[in-house]
Amino acid sequence: MRITVDLDESTLKELLRITGERKKSPAVATAVTEYVKRCRARELGRLLREGAIDYPLSNDHIEQQDR
Secondary structure, eight states: OOOOOOOOHHHHHHHHHHHOOSSHHHHHHHHHHHHHHHHHHHHHHHHHHHTSSOOOOOHHHHHHHHO
C-alpha cells in the first residue's frame, strides 16, 4: 500500500542510519514493521503477566532450551 508521510529531514536521516537502508521507502517500511513487532511482543508480555495466557514452561526450562 502506498501512503504519504511527512518527516523532518533530521528524523529521516536518523532513520536511514538506524535501519541501514539507502532509500526512504524501505527505511520507513523497516521501522514500521519493527514497531509493530515490538508492540505485539509488549502485548504478549502483558497478557502473560496478567495470566490471560497460560505458558507451560518456567524461566528455567526456557533458559535450558536456549543453551
